[in-house]
Amino acid sequence: MLNTSPAFKENARRAMDDAGLQKALDRAKKPFAAVRAAAVARLPEFEALRETAKGIKNHTLAHLDFYLEHYAARVEAQGGAVHWCRTPEDARTAVLDICRKAGAKTVTKGKSMISEEIGLNEFLEKQGIEPVETDLGEYILQLRHEAPSHIIGPAFHLNREDWEESFRVAHTHLPADRVFHEKRDIQAEARAVLREKFTAADVGITGANFLIAETGTSVIVTNEGNGDLTQTLPRVHIVLASLEKLVPTVEDTLSLLRVLARSATGQEFSVYTTFSTGPKRADDLDGPGEYHVILLDNGRANMVGTEFQDMLRCIRCSACMNHCPVYLTVGGHAYGSMYSGPMGSVLTPALFGAEQAHLLPNASTFCGKCESVCPMKIPLTGMMRHWREREFERHLAPATARTGLGVWGFFVRRPALYRAATRAAAWGLGLAGRRRRGHFARLPLAGAWTRERDMPAPEGETFFARYGREQRGR
Amino acid sequence: MSASNRERRDAILATIRCGLKRGALPEDQAMMLRARLAAHPRQAIPARVDLDHDGLIELFVANATREYATIDRIADRSELPEAIASYLRTQNLPMELIIAPDPALQAVDWAGTALLTARFGRAAPADMVSVQEGFAGIAETGTLMLPSGARTPTTLNLLPDTEIVVLDAAQIVGPYEDAFDRLRVAGDMPRNVMLVTGPSRSADIERTLELGAHGPRRLHIVLVGPHGSGLDGAIA
Numbered sequence: 069m070l071n072t073s074p075a076f077k078e079n080a081r082r083a084m085d086d087a088g089l090q091k092a093l094d095r096a097k098k099p100f101a102a103v104r105a106a107a108v109a110r111l112p113e114f115e116a117l118r119e120t121a122k123g124i125k126n127h128t129l130a131h132l133d134f135y136l137e138h139y140a141a142r143v144e145a146q147g148g149a150v151h152w153c154r155t156p157e158d159a160r161t162a163v164l165d166i167c168r169k170a171g172a173k174t175v176t177k178g179k180s181m182i183s184e185e186i187g188l189n190e191f192l193e194k195q196g197i198e199p200v201e202t203d204l205g206e207y208i209l210q211l212r213h214e215a216p217s218h219i220i221g222p223a224f225h226l227n228r229e230d231w232e233e234s235f236r237v238a239h240t241h242l243p244a245d246r247v248f249h250e251k252r253d254i255q256a257e258a259r260a261v262l263r264e265k266f267t268a269a270d271v272g273i274t275g276a277n278f279l280i281a282e283t284g285t286s287v288i289v290t291n292e293g294n295g296d297l298t299q300t301l302p303r304v305h306i307v308l309a310s311l312e313k314l315v316p317t318v319e320d321t322l323s324l325l326r327v328l329a330r331s332a333t334g335q336e337f338s339v340y341t342t343f344s345t346g347p348k349r350a351d352d353l354d355g356p357g358e359y360h361v362i363l364l365d366n367g368r369a370n371m372v373g374t375e376f377q378d379m380l381r382c383i384r385c386s387a388c389m390n391h392c393p394v395y396l397t398v399g400g401h402a403y404g405s406m407y408s409g410p411m412g413s414v415l416t417p418a419l420f421g422a423e424q425a426h427l428l429p430n431a432s433t434f435c436g437k438c439e440s441v442c443p444m445k446i447p448l449t450g451m452m453r454h455w456r457e458r459e460f461e462r463h464l465a466p467a468t469a470r471t472g473l474g475v476w477g478f479f480v481r482r483p484a485l486y487r488a489a490t491r492a493a494a495w496g497l498g499l500a501g502r503r504r505r506g507h508f509a510r511l512p513l514a515g516a517w518t519r520e521r522d523m524p525a526p527e528g529e530t531f532f533a534r535y536g537r538e539q540r541g542r
Numbered sequence: 543m544s545a546s547n548r549e550r551r552d553a554i555l556a557t558i559r560c561g562l563k564r565g566a567l568p569e570d571q572a573m574m575l576r577a578r579l580a581a582h583p584r585q586a587i588p589a590r591v592d593l594d595h596d597g598l599i600e601l602f603v604a605n606a607t608r609e610y611a612t613i614d615r616i617a618d619r620s621e622l623p624e625a626i627a628s629y630l631r632t633q634n635l636p637m638e639l640i641i642a643p644d645p646a647l648q649a650v651d652w653a654g655t656a657l658l659t660a661r662f663g664r665a666a667p668a669d670m671v672s673v674q675e676g677f678a679g680i681a682e683t684g685t686l687m688l689p690s691g692a693r694t695p696t697t698l699n700l701l702p703d704t705e706i707v708v709l710d711a712a713q714i715v716g717p718y719e720d721a722f723d724r725l726r727v728a729g730d731m732p733r734n735v736m737l738v739t740g741p742s743r744s745a746d747i748e749r750t751l752e753l754g755a756h757g758p759r760r761l762h763i764v765l766v767g768p769h770g771s772g773l774d775g776a777i778a
Binding site: 092099117124131132133135136137140152154158204205208221224231251252255259262263266281292297311316317318322325326337338339340341342344345348351353354371374377 | 543547550551553554555557558559560561562563566567571572575576578579582583584585586588589590605609643663664667683685690691692695696697699700701717718719722731732733734735736737738739740741742743744745746747748749750752754755756757758
């Protein structure tokens with residue numbers, strides 16, 4: 069569920085003044101890039117695998133209708149059920165029906181972005197069913213009534229003090245004066261508290277990283293093991309998945325898995341990669357008696373065949389945001405969407421409408437780092453540009469931006485005038501810049517820009533002029 | 543399938559086909575896709591697994607150790623109870639085992655080792671140490687393949703604090719694909735197939751890696767195979 073995307077600018081401003089958030093961002097910045105780079109360096113085939121991965125998803129999307137039908141037939145052949153859902157409301161209703169039939173009071177949950185997308189927790193609570201997040205990060209966010217700020221490290225914006233404080237408030241059955249000597253003491257407390265929830269739950273809800281058409285299998289990837297406990301112990305397992313999670317075969321899935329963990333956490337492979345196929349078999353000693361898949365569309369089918377189709381290749385690794393200068397400055401909450409960073413800036417307007425989210429595709433310097441690390445080679449900046457074009461066409465851009473572009477357009481259509489004006493501006497700024505040691509702390513009409521950073525002064529000559537001069541000199 | 547479910551399915555498929563600018567896939571193309579599904583071709587496999595079997599064992603051991611699993615090696619299953627008892631003693635762990643009801647593990651003389659108690663079945667929340675039969679070891683990343691089944695319940699991989707996996711050295715393969723090939727030979731896809739790489743962990747608190755999040759804190763692998771078969775570098 070979307071809340072504050074329209075307020076991106078105010079959110080970003082507040083984020084930059086938030087000392088706790090900035091501390092968390094500083095802690096993450098370097099490791100995010102370093103761990104991925106190290107993992108990529110250990111696998112010489114990584115670049116070739118990116119191309120393979122892209123090819124697999126493109127093939128799937130070109131035949132998505134066929135693979136969806138094949139997948140659903142395989143799930144049903146093994147005693148599972150597929151619930152096709154066009155809207156978040158369809159999905160919530162389907163989940164509730166299953167929970168009601170199972171007489172569920174408590175529902176444990178593995179980490180799922182689709183759950184965030186459909187606002188499942190709030191909905192279940194209103195219906196008198198207690199949802200319990202079991203991913204460590206999601207668990208503390210539930211205690212704090214906060215949204216995830218990162219698609220795989222949902223609570224990375226919190227600091228140790230926040231964890232201790234929230235646990236003291238929530239776990240009142242434990243001695244109030246207990247001491248958390250190490251971070252592992254905090255983790256151990258969560259483990260103990262959640263163990264009871266795992267065994268008490270009637271229904272377990274997980275997401276899915278992949279759905280395999282060949283075998284009717286859902287795949288989850290975790291490090292904690294919470295997703296596995298969630299889908300193994302309760303009587304009913306519900307998988308929440310959007311329809312672009314489809315992959316044709318097990319082998320295709322393995323190729324995608326080879327790039328997923330390396331791009332995400334820099335691990336060679338996540339600790340638990342689990343393939344689930346239908347309910348408990350006749351002679352199985354454990355596992356759920358019912359297996360349901362909530363297959364969500366929510367605007368994705370409409371992306372097929374458009375300039376945004378490539379976004380459906382996304383495997384939610386988070387490499388784009390981990391390397392994004394904007395994300396690493398403002399954090400995930402500023403985006404006001406469960407999908408943040410570059411992938412969120414492209415996906416959010418597609419799922420929730422450009423009216424709500426038109427500011428997000430503007431939250432980019434177009435440095436292109438996101439594309440260069442995307443394991444699926446998604447042209448993120450190109451798609452943000454498409455959104456910006458649509459924003460302009462639909463008059464969603466603010467008046468000042470439109471006026472500015474109008475002025476620029478006037479000059480650019482008159483090349484002689486444009487060159488004269490830019491030459492004069494470059495000369496003037498170059499001259500002024502030399503008196504200010506090459507940087508402007510403030511500039512007329514650019515106050516919003518220079519408030520957060522210095523503007524490097526031009527050298528005094530336009531690129532065009534210099535290029536012409538050097539060509540003549542050859 | 544309910545009528546409304548069918549309606550929603552048809553609407554989703556129609557929207558996708560509209561985007562793809564075609565109707566349902568023509569039969570000749572559908573046949574080609576079904577043939578690809580049946581053949582499930584492999585994509586490129588990393589060259590790091592181009593090794594002989596001894597080399598694969600070494601790679602498996604190195605990668606599993608790197609991911610914080612511990613490895614022991616024995617020549618024969620008759621040594622298993624003593625090897626496990628010795629591990630439990632050094633780790634100061636209880637001597638009560640919940641063991642997978644697999645014939646290869648049931649055939650072991652557990653009662654012959656003092657203080658060790660053995661029970662067979664699925665795990666309960668109170669169980670501290672489990673013994674699971676490994677289906678395959680994947681050298682590429684030091685990963686275990688643990689399928690569910692009547693002989694190998696999934697809860698053994700999840701509930702106990704310590705999981706011990708017994709793996710025949712012959713079951714070590716190079717890439718994930720080889721392990722799935724063996725699984726396909728064994729029959730249909732089991733309900734649950736876990737690929738496990740090291741013990742449970744989380745870095746959710748300030749990005750500091752801590753072992754033992756929700757699953758086992760310790761993953762101990764006992765490799766069974768003749769000595770001198772690429773196991774000399776193994777870490778006990």
